[in-house]
Amino acid sequence: MSLSGREPHVPVDRLVAEMVPPPRFDSVRFDNYLPDPKQPSQSEAVGTLRAFAEGLGAPDDAGRRRWFRRQAAPAAPAGPGGVYLDGGYGVGKTHLLASLWHATPAPPEQKAFGTFVELTNLVGALGFQQAVQALSGHRLVCIDEFELDDPGDTVLVSTLLGRLAGAGVRLAATSNTLPGRLGEGRFAAADFMREIQGLSARFRSLRIDGEDYRHRGLxxxxxxxxxxxxxxxxxxxxxxxxxxxxxxxxxxxxxxxxxxxxxxxxxxxxxxxxxxxxxxxxxxxxxxxxxxxxxxxxxxxxxxxxxxxxxxxxxxxxxxxxxxxxxxxxxxxxxxxxxxxxxxxxxx
Missing domain, CATH: 3.30.750 (Transcription Regulator spoIIAA)
Structure with a gap:
């Protein structure tokens, strides 16, 4: 077959249903994440994320929310309603993010996982209001590879996450820092918190140090x-x-x-x-x-x-x-x- 000979057509409902960890991460769990013993921040992140997942066990009123029902929004979660995984390439951030999705005690239809680009594509396909309705009944929304290089998309997604957080949805995100740049990971965390503006108080930043595992010893x-x-x-x-x-x-x-x-x-x-x-x-x-x-x-x-x-x-x-x-x-x-x-x- 030839990729350049294919003309795929994707229905909108598939875009929503496919917001789950990709096949590469079907079997990842906290238990099979292998922290680098030289990087204690990796083990610390696992413990923090385990606790975060356990805190998502109570369904509260998520099951009572419906797309087109007008009702008062639930109270925002106590403490940080989100986590941000800050680190370089190949330190296992996506493994940990997918593990969080798997560990969250909620049915798949109440959890969403996608890249920043997939989330913007979903908004483009559904429209902003319908995207909010489609995701506001979720317990958890995970955004992998949060991108800060397009101001328009950043504002769009930040606004979307603000609406979801107001509906009681917990959030988790990752983004990348450049390899070989001392201290840039810290700057990336600051950039993330600045760009999401009013949401920053809802996020706890978790630093994950280490080298790219895809090149480690290979x-x-x-x-x-x-x-x-x-x-x-x-x-x-x-x-x-x-x-x-x-x-x-x-x-x-x-x-x-x-x-x-x-x-x-x-x-x-x-x-x-x-x-x-x-x-x-x-x-x-x-x-x-x-x-x-x-x-x-x-x-x-x-x-x-x-x-x-x-x-x-x-x-x-x-x-x-x-x-x-x-x-x-x-x-x-x-x-x-x-x-x-x-x-x-x-x-x-």
């Missing part, structure tokens, strides 16, 4: 293969997609990012020929979203052309969207490792 990302190797490997891999990188980028421009998940439905492995540096910001940002959806689904990626650490130029890696690009490089590198070396035609 070899460098595998070098790209030859075009012929990629084509041959795709031909003998069940559920594989095979695309030329340029054609895929052009196709992504015609598909709304909210449908990139559906674009990957049924794909077991992605094979790309002719990976090259991305030249413009809009294309690069679309590639970031696709990388997130592939990573969520644990889809290995085998490529020819340039290695993933060269697809975003220096100007992009030092610009306003640099956090997204570093995240994409980290995730695509992990998926390239997952692909490994393709088997020979004889199976060896």
């Amino acid at each position: 070899p460098e990302a595998p070098a790209p293969y030859a075009d012929e190797e990629v084509t041959a490997a795709a031909g003998r891999t069940p559920g594989a997609s095979l695309d030329d990188f340029g054609a895929l980028l052009a196709h992504l421009a015609r598909v709304h990012p909210s449908r990139y998940g559906a674009l990957c439905d049924g794909v077991e492995a992605v094979f790309l020929r002719g990976v090259r540096p991305v030249e413009d910001q809009a294309t690069a940002l679309r590639l970031v979203v696709l990388a997130d959806r592939l990573y969520d689904r644990e889809v290995p990626v085998m490529t020819s052309g340039e290695p993933f650490d060269r697809i975003f130029g220096e100007e992009m890696l030092t610009g306003g969207y640099r956090k997204k690009y570093f995240r994409a490089i980290s995730r695509l590198t992990a998926l390239a490792r997952d692909a490994g070396r393709p088997a020979a035609p004889d199976g060896s």
Whole structure:
């Protein structure tokens, strides 16, 4: 199959129903999070999040709220009604956020989990008021990869979270800091609290120190293969997609990012020929979203052309969207490792 030959159509109700931890995080729990013994903040975060989940056990009046019923909003929760996980790439923030979702004693339809981009897409699909109604009966809303680089989207989501918090919904969020920048994690926490303005008093910031576990003690990302190797490997891999990188980028421009998940439905492995540096910001940002959806689904990626650490130029890696690009490089590198070396035609 070819990703660039697909035209997915996603009904609105699917966008709501799919606000659960992605397949990669189906089985994560606090018990199988492995704290780095050199980073005590990781163990401390686990304990704090366990207690936060336990505090969400009482359903209070969540079951009595309905989308279209007018009634007085419940009182705001006592103490911090939200937690913010502050730390760099690959320290396990998403693992912990998904563990919190799983540990919260409420049925799945009363919990929501999605990335910042998925939440903005939901608002775009439903409209603001209907999105508030759809989520205000939840016990918990988790937002992964909260993004502060688009003022309009930040205000939109901050306003949405304010309405949800006023309805008694507990909140949890993560965002990334750049690797190798001393102290920037603290600045990221301050940025987050400033951007959510009136909500900041509802959040407790949890610092999670450590290095990117995807690179901890692992070899460098595998070098790209030859075009012929990629084509041959795709031909003998069940559920594989095979695309030329340029054609895929052009196709992504015609598909709304909210449908990139559906674009990957049924794909077991992605094979790309002719990976090259991305030249413009809009294309690069679309590639970031696709990388997130592939990573969520644990889809290995085998490529020819340039290695993933060269697809975003220096100007992009030092610009306003640099956090997204570093995240994409980290995730695509992990998926390239997952692909490994393709088997020979004889199976060896």
